[in-house]
Amino acid sequence: MALALVPELTPRRIFALVRRFGTACAVLEASPAALAAADLSPAHCDAIGHADAGVRREIAALESAASTFVAWPDGGYPARLREIDDPPPALAIRGGFGPEDEVAVAVVGTRRASDYGRRVAGEIAGGLAAAGVTVVSGLAAGIDAAAHRAALAAGGRTIAVLGTGIDVVYPRWHGGLADAIVKDGALLSEFPCGAPPLQFHFPRRNRLISGLTLGTVVVEAAEQSGSLITARFAMEQRREVFAVPGPATAANQRGPHRLIQQGATLVTCAEDVLGELLPSYRARLRARRAAAAEATLTPPERRILGAIGNDGRHVDQVIRDAGVPPGAALETLLALELRGLVHQLPGKRFCRRAA
Numbered sequence: 001m002a003l004a005l006v007p008e009l010t011p012r013r014i015f016a017l018v019r020r021f022g023t024a025c026a027v028l029e030a031s032p033a034a035l036a037a038a039d040l041s042p043a044h045c046d047a048i049g050h051a052d053a054g055v056r057r058e059i060a061a062l063e064s065a066a067s068t069f070v071a072w073p074d075g076g077y078p079a080r081l082r083e084i085d086d087p088p089p090a091l092a093i094r095g096g097f098g099p100e101d102e103v104a105v106a107v108v109g110t111r112r113a114s115d116y117g118r119r120v121a122g123e124i125a126g127g128l129a130a131a132g133v134t135v136v137s138g139l140a141a142g143i144d145a146a147a148h149r150a151a152l153a154a155g156g157r158t159i160a161v162l163g164t165g166i167d168v169v170y171p172r173w174h175g176g177l178a179d180a181i182v183k184d185g186a187l188l189s190e191f192p193c194g195a196p197p198l199q200f201h202f203p204r205r206n207r208l209i210s211g212l213t214l215g216t217v218v219v220e221a222a223e224q225s226g227s228l229i230t231a232r233f234a235m236e237q238r239r240e241v242f243a244v245p246g247p248a249t250a251a252n253q254r255g256p257h258r259l260i261q262q263g264a265t266l267v268t269c270a271e272d273v274l275g276e277l278l279p280s281y282r283a284r285l286r287a288r289r290a291a292a293a294e295a296t297l298t299p300p301e302r303r304i305l306g307a308i309g310n311d312g313r314h315v316d317q318v319i320r321d322a323g324v325p326p327g328a329a330l331e332t333l334l335a336l337e338l339r340g341l342v343h344q345l346p347g348k349r350f351c352r353r354a355a
Helices: 011-021 024-029 032-037 042-049 051-064 079-083 115-130 143-153 172-183 201-211 226-236 251-261 270-277 279-294 299-307 315-322 326-338
Strands: 068-071 090-095 104-108 134-137 158-161 185-189 215-218 240-243 342-345 349-352
Touching: 011 024, 032 042, 042 051, 051 068, 079 201, 090 172, 104 115, 104 143, 104 201, 104 226, 115 134, 115 143, 115 270, 134 143, 143 158, 143 172, 158 172, 158 201, 172 185, 201 226, 215 226, 215 251, 215 270, 226 240, 226 251, 240 251, 240 270, 270 279, 299 315, 299 326, 315 326, 315 349, 326 342
Parallel strands: 104 134, 104 215, 134 158, 158 185, 215 240
Antiparallel strands: 068 090, 090 185, 342 349
8 A cells, every 4th residue: 555655656666666675565664775776766765765654544534435445465356457467556446346347348438428329338338237247437427427327227237447536536426426336336446545537547547447347348439539548458458349330420439430440349239249258148138138028018918928939839829829819919929029029930930039
């Protein structure tokens, strides 16, 4: 914690020092001469010499924010972040981060999202969450917020990585959203408590969004968007990159279209993402959608569905077994087919669609 609180030290420099001296405590106890021999400037040496002073204050701030602290050697440190080239030495966590969050996908995009962008981001994030995949984003306005909210609405988990201290919500009007995320996920930050939303914090934040996940979905982004920084980090971290297409003339679509030109996978829905990353989760998503659709069936629809076998049954047999008039039965079969519950086979035979 002491080393992480030294603003002059980057994560790479902290790990290099720990490797050189053996432990974090050994770095703190090293003499100015030994630190200088490690190519540290006088300012760095002085900062390390006084690093312990802020620890007690940081612990109190974390407790006040109902947050915990996890360092790189700890068992609770996110396993996927250990795999990236530039992991944070320590993280503050508000909420709960568990093994189930290792199966995660990032959904990111512009703060100035269109209605189309927010809708598609919500559909993708909601579908991923419904399949049991944790949705990761950055709590920003626009696409990020739409992704978090959709994941929560689907009853899933979502992680927000902050570009501020764990006790600072940015933008401020997302305080309610942050509280909701804590109940079914977590807020994560590598910055000390009280850290404001400085511009250079967000590119650092973005490497963690991609690093926590199996892949990153970019929904809307201008050509200079921070979301493209997240996509670049994902590529460098050997994670998958997905992009959602949109109107060719829209400024917010230039980023995703450029990513597609560079080799990103074009996706339009959660099933596209799951098909690339987690085929078994795609079947889970279909099963949950089918269960949700069946829960809203009317009594005649239930009779029709109950009369349809898994191997296929002729429409006349379905009508007889269900005891529904032919006209109503045909209308019901069409409605069930459109809702993805029934599949029509050649010869006027119907079967229940497999999950």
